[in-house]
Amino acid sequence: MPENQGTHLIRGARPLGDDPVDLLFENGRITAIGPDLPAPDGAEVVDATGLIALPGLVDLHTHLREPGREDAETVASGSRAAAMGGYTAVHAMANTDPVADTAGVVEQVWRLGQEAGYCDVRPVGAVTVGLAGERLSEIGAMADSAARVRVFSDDGVCVSDALLMRRALEYVKAFDGVIAQHAQEPRLTEGAQMNEGRVSDRLGLPGWPAVAEEAIIARDCLLAQHVGSRLHVCHVSTKGSVDIIRWAKERGCDVTAEVTPHHLILTDDLAESYDPVYKVNPPLRTAEDVQALREGLADGTIDIVATDHAPHPVEAKETEWSTAAMGMIGLETALGVVHRTMVETGLLTWAQVAERMSAAPARIGRVGGHGRELAVGEPANIVLYDPAAPVEVDAAAMAGKSGNTPFRGMSLPGRIIATFLRGVPTVLEGKIK
């Protein structure tokens, strides 16, 4: 656990990619920004020449696996991975064992995050008891708990019962919560293994059709508007979903949406190897979908990038495709992938990256103290990123416990050099503190 280390002077960083300035962190806050700041006595000086400074990233969708699957990840290991990826806050999904459907479990996860100290861990509460989709869990108790839960999700499974979804959307209005839906019509995806289309048909793998996602999103947008609630759509993966969300926003629905880094760059033809490192839910889609997702993220239809970091032990992936677990890790590669797919392509500026990976997810999750401007008086939650340091992704070198990255061997354009959580470095010189 990193200890409080007082004062840091960051020399020559480029806030949101702008002209270089110095930033001074004292007592957890930004206390000065400007050219050639004098170094106070005892200040540690960090040379950030050429580095881009962004507000600490906020992930709305992380699987930390604790309690229950500590062999895959723990709150501590996952938050170290988060820090290495430039994150200062993550939302821990509820599909643990036991499920995070009571105040007791969410407080345990929250406390483990505090103890680890690498980033703020905000537990997500389950919408329904045991993720069973039958009755509401004690949502209010989780909201009132020390964990102050504001995001509720049965992620991993869809709240498919329309009436239950309506009730959940209504119920969380009382404390400004949001339902994050894993949109997957269950009957249309029974036994589904990959995107339904040319590749699945050729490979003989049962298909997961785009319509199974789109139908639920359309229904939920209409429901959210009808009852005047906030809806968040997890891991949007298809062109049709982008179109539906764009339409819903135009007609005034309070919907937000996320896309994962892997859906911004990978396509379903990777399944041709039958290597389950490419097996994920929702599945990798087509190049046309990838293009639509990038455009949706660029024009604001999709509000944020969320990792859906899903660690699995080796044996869960070193198997036949159909028996392998679904999911990919993503915390440590997210910013590099967004750089490659959105910044290098000219679709987003660094300021817009900060909006989509920090400010907007913090707003949706109602996370105080994160996703703020880089301004004097604000908490010093900051990531320093070297945009000109290509790195080959090494699955064995991940800070998290699992190595199931689909980007292994791929070159990403930059690397995280430092992450500060309230002025304290959790990562410095590219290494975990």
Next chain:
Amino acid sequence: MRHLLSAGDLDRDEATLILDTAGELAQVGDRSVKKLPTLRGRTVVNLFYEDSTRTRTSFELAAKRLSADVINFSAKGSSVSKGESLKDTALTLQAMGADGVVIRHGASGAPHRLANWVDGSVLNAGDGTHEHPTQALLDAFTMRERLGRLEGLRVAVVGDILHSRVARSNVLLLTTLGAHVTLVAPPTLLPVSVHTWPCEVSYDLDEVLPESDVVMMLRVQAERMHDSFFPSVREYSRNYGLDGERLSRMPEEAIVMHPGPMVRGMEISAEVADSPRCTVTEQVANGVSLRMAVLYLLLGGS
């Protein structure tokens, strides 16, 4: 050629070489001493995760006729059924020094995975709903024997295309060899992207039969009815079953094929199954020669 995982891996020359080699090896089957010393000292493992006595026996016979040592490693009663992973099984086979592994598995792509973990050749003997390349090869061999050519041949494949590894391999191989394939099924039993496949598609068997030199009937599991792929066995059979009446509307030379096991009364009537135009038993006999050819070419008998 190191492995045979998909019929799509074969180009026209390679496929033709396999068929020609099978033709030569078939003559061995006619001799009184049926064995060749070609694969002496080589070890072939039959790794069968699904019960298929027919296919396993065919491979076993083929390997033995080439004098290979054959180990049958069936999932039942072995460490496999006790939860051993495919990878651990692969490492065991590797340690045993298997030169070739013939794998039948319920999961699509299992042979591809296995090929990452063993040095020997992997031969796909049917994986899930993906492919069954030696079945397609023996089907092509049978057609060529009966009708004298493959180029320009009109082949109708009828039945549960969606779940059929035989159909997938046949579409790929027959197209490579110059035949024209038409898939015939109710729309529910066709893949959604079938229009992108290199073949024709029809929902109407009666329209296709008079234009076909070969009709290949696929088994349809009656249980598909419970998933609403079709309303009833009776309705399926009425629209897509092959009976004597339908057979009479095919060209005189046309043949009826079936990869077996047949469900008489469902996709094929007893009358048609027993007719001399039905090649089911020839397909079985040709299967041994064809598999000999594949083993010979893969394991590089000297």
